[in-house]
Amino acid sequence: MHVMKRAIVAVAAAALVPAFAAAQDAPLKIGVVSFLSGAAAGPFGVPARNGAEIMFEMLNAGKVPAPYATKGFGGAPLQMNLVDESGGTTVQVTEFRNMVQRDNVDLIIGYISSGSCLGIAPVAEELKKLTVFFDCGTPRIFEEKSYKYVFRTASTATMDSVGAALYVKDLKKGKIKTIAGLNQNYAWGQDSWKDFEASMKNLTPGVKVATSQMPKLFAGQYNAEISTILGAKADVVHSSFWDGDLEAFILQAGPRGLFKRSTVILTTGETAMYKLADRIPDGVVIGARGPYGPFAPDNELNQWFSKTFQDRYGVPPNYAAYQMAQAILGTKAAWERAQAANGGKRPDTDQVIAAFERLTFISPGGKVEMAIGGGHQAITETAYGVSRKVKGKMTVANVKRYPAEMVNPPDGVKAEDWIANGFKK
Amino acid sequence: MRPDRTPLTLLLIGAAILAVGPFAPQWTLFLLTVALAKGLVVLGLMMLLRCGLVSFGQALYYCLGAYAAGMLGRLYEVSGVFTLMLAGMATSAFVAFVLGFLLARYRSIFFGLLSLAISMILYGLLVKTEALGSSDGFNVLPSTLFGWRPADEWVRYSVLAVAAGVAVIAALAVHRYLGTPLGRLAPAIKDNEIRVEYMGASARQAVHVKYVIAAALAGLGGALAATTVGHIDPEMAYWTTSGEFIFITILAGTGSVIAPFLGALIFGIIQTVAFDISPNTWQMVLGASLLAVIVFLPRGLWSLFRRRKAA
Numbered sequence: 001m002h003v004m005k006r007a008i009v010a011v012a013a014a015a016l017v018p019a020f021a022a023a024q025d026a027p028l029k030i031g032v033v034s035f036l037s038g039a040a041a042g043p044f045g046v047p048a049r050n051g052a053e054i055m056f057e058m059l060n061a062g063k064v065p066a067p068y069a070t071k072g073f074g075g076a077p078l079q080m081n082l083v084d085e086s087g088g089t090t091v092q093v094t095e096f097r098n099m100v101q102r103d104n105v106d107l108i109i110g111y112i113s114s115g116s117c118l119g120i121a122p123v124a125e126e127l128k129k130l131t132v133f134f135d136c137g138t139p140r141i142f143e144e145k146s147y148k149y150v151f152r153t154a155s156t157a158t159m160d161s162v163g164a165a166l167y168v169k170d171l172k173k174g175k176i177k178t179i180a181g182l183n184q185n186y187a188w189g190q191d192s193w194k195d196f197e198a199s200m201k202n203l204t205p206g207v208k209v210a211t212s213q214m215p216k217l218f219a220g221q222y223n224a225e226i227s228t229i230l231g232a233k234a235d236v237v238h239s240s241f242w243d244g245d246l247e248a249f250i251l252q253a254g255p256r257g258l259f260k261r262s263t264v265i266l267t268t269g270e271t272a273m274y275k276l277a278d279r280i281p282d283g284v285v286i287g288a289r290g291p292y293g294p295f296a297p298d299n300e301l302n303q304w305f306s307k308t309f310q311d312r313y314g315v316p317p318n319y320a321a322y323q324m325a326q327a328i329l330g331t332k333a334a335w336e337r338a339q340a341a342n343g344g345k346r347p348d349t350d351q352v353i354a355a356f357e358r359l360t361f362i363s364p365g366g367k368v369e370m371a372i373g374g375g376h377q378a379i380t381e382t383a384y385g386v387s388r389k390v391k392g393k394m395t396v397a398n399v400k401r402y403p404a405e406m407v408n409p410p411d412g413v414k415a416e417d418w419i420a421n422g423f424k425k
Numbered sequence: 426m427r428p429d430r431t432p433l434t435l436l437l438i439g440a441a442i443l444a445v446g447p448f449a450p451q452w453t454l455f456l457l458t459v460a461l462a463k464g465l466v467v468l469g470l471m472m473l474l475r476c477g478l479v480s481f482g483q484a485l486y487y488c489l490g491a492y493a494a495g496m497l498g499r500l501y502e503v504s505g506v507f508t509l510m511l512a513g514m515a516t517s518a519f520v521a522f523v524l525g526f527l528l529a530r531y532r533s534i535f536f537g538l539l540s541l542a543i544s545m546i547l548y549g550l551l552v553k554t555e556a557l558g559s560s561d562g563f564n565v566l567p568s569t570l571f572g573w574r575p576a577d578e579w580v581r582y583s584v585l586a587v588a589a590g591v592a593v594i595a596a597l598a599v600h601r602y603l604g605t606p607l608g609r610l611a612p613a614i615k616d617n618e619i620r621v622e623y624m625g626a627s628a629r630q631a632v633h634v635k636y637v638i639a640a641a642l643a644g645l646g647g648a649l650a651a652t653t654v655g656h657i658d659p660e661m662a663y664w665t666t667s668g669e670f671i672f673i674t675i676l677a678g679t680g681s682v683i684a685p686f687l688g689a690l691i692f693g694i695i696q697t698v699a700f701d702i703s704p705n706t707w708q709m710v711l712g713a714s715l716l717a718v719i720v721f722l723p724r725g726l727w728s729l730f731r732r733r734k735a736a
Contacts, residue, residue, distance in 0.1 A: 122655050187559035
């Protein structure tokens with residue numbers, strides 16, 4: 001009898017404890033999705049995962065500078081549920097559902113590939129799970145549909161192309177007669193070039209396209225394309241190449257003098273600039289998909305982030321790591337705002353969403369405004385600069401910054417139409 | 426002669442899925458539906474493998490079926506799940522009928538590589554087509570059942586029920602076909618084609634017919650996958666997708682029409698467990714499990730059931 005009683009008490013206590021703990025300090029389970037294998041792992045996926053690891057650890061320890069000094073999200077510690085982004089959309093949708101319905105994660109932060117983001121967004125909506133995209137570039141996500149549960153804390157790829165066009169126009173003081181492109185033949189390359197070409201035609205009327213080369217993804221050999229571009233004698237050469245392709249292009253184009261003949265702009269050049277410091281001559285235009293890495297503002301948050309990352313991993317954080325940190329901090333800001341509005345109690349998903357929409361927050365990359373896509377899509381300023389070696393170390397010089405409203409379309413306007421209509425506000 | 430128990434087993438499995446479905450967790454319903462869609466493709470591959478033919482490009486028909494279903498929704502807002510599956514099946518079968526005149530002449534590695542090349546052509550075309558979202562693909566409309574859309578919490582079950590029904594019918598049909606004279610030619614073609622010709626049968630014609638059936642099944646699977654996942658992209662035609670289907674075929678074995686679905690389910694489970702326990706090295710877990718099957722069960726998972734029966 002006595003044993004029976006004790007058992008009942010134990011069961012009752014066990015039943016009560018989780019209910020009690022869930023109120024405030026129960027850990028938050030966050031699904032983190034990033035490329036851990038495949039071509040996109042090296043330049044983006046792994047740095048982003050490292051960024052997430054540092055942020056989770058430091059937030060849980062309460063070591064992040066103001067305004068993010070509270071532990072975890074509003075006091076609740078964070079738990080990471082890491083998932084690889086490779087394997088294709090079917091696998092990603094399956095794993096997303098597993099995270100939500102099997103592992104019961106509270107929210108999900110992730111996705112680098114635009115294909116993954118397009119595939120995941122409707123599922124997040126179906127499962128009513130807060131999902132924050134940190135890196136993927138396509139503007140289609142919030143242009144084709146509107147979502148309640150989906151947010152993106154990084155600017156779209158439109159900003160990269162418009163910023164690139166503004167920068168080369170400033171750099172060459174408008175004296176541009178011909179442009180050329182070298183982009184991979186898949187969605188990212190096609191969209192990047194399309195936006196850059198349209199922006200250039202708008203900014204410097206009369207500009208001609210000398211050639212647009214679209215080799216297939218991961219082709220590796222670009223000598224034929226480089227010959228064509230050299231022969232076309234373009235003033236400006238635009239490329240959105242990344243990782244292996246970017247490195248191959250730099251190695252193959254350097255000895256043939258392409259960088260001397262034309263102003264070459266590498267919109268994701270930042271991911272390769274330290275690795276190939278010896279191969280990139282001075283004067284190549286380099287971008288980082290926003291105010292990240294060498295373009296990040298000199299504030300306390302950024303000093304802390306770049307130092308902590310450098311100390312741990314031995315390399316400076318690249319833009320993917322910055323974007324991951326930005327997504328985590330943005331979600332934290334929304335979460336804590338919702339918690340404050342909820343009288344200090346743990347907010348529910350709807351409350352976090354209400355706080356997230358049109359939120360303005362600070363990240364190591366500066367100010368982020370959830371201004372477009374109905375308040376679900378971030379806009380940030382962007383910056384470009386040219387490579388310059390100082391005592392053998394790669395730096396960027398002649399940095400120009402462009403405010404967010406100048407390089408991002410207004411709310412409710414499609415990026416393509418906005419560029420075509422001459423960037424009307 | 427032992428009575429044929431396959432049809433009854435198939436019907437029982439189908440009924441079991443329908444009965445257990447409402448009580449199973451939602452994520453398992455999705456996993457099972459995807460496994461059934463892939464199982465349909467593998468069912469076709471198994472038929473070809475029985476003739477000794479390995480198609481390294483079955484993803485071509487999987488992708489065609491998916492895009493046919495997706496395009497119907499995108500252009501004409503058709504969302505009826507059976508219409509979409511019929512469209513996927515018909516598109517793939519038609520393309521296979523045309524290509525079959527070429528492919529049915531080839532055997533072994535030539536057949537494999539030629540089919541691979543054609544699927545990569547489709548991949549290349551889709552990636553270059555910006556109107557269809559290029560490599561990012563596009564969302565597929567939520568499907569309906571004769572104009573009716575079930576309540577949110579019943580959508581997964583309804584899709585699974587449709588998938589299970591279709592899979593059982595397809596498996597029964599293939600099982601029946603394998604019992605016909607034309608179907609029984611498969612092992613003969615594999616063993617000695619000249620003898621088949623001397624018997625008065627046309628090996629080329631038999632291969633052509635099987636190729637079309639396999640493609641129709643892949644198209645059906647593709648359309649089902651498209652409506653289940655809700656998004657399609659050109660990677661469905663990429664060679665790694667074909668490789669995955671062959672992986673499942675080897676894992677499953679060619680012993681029965683049930684094997685492909687079992688193989689696809691086991692594959693899905695291994696993959697999702699691997700994703701969960703080792704996010705950094707899940708491919709290694711998958712590879713190791715295939716190696717283990719090849720070493721210990723050279724005739725695939727199905728041989729487990731065989732052995733028990735013999736004993």
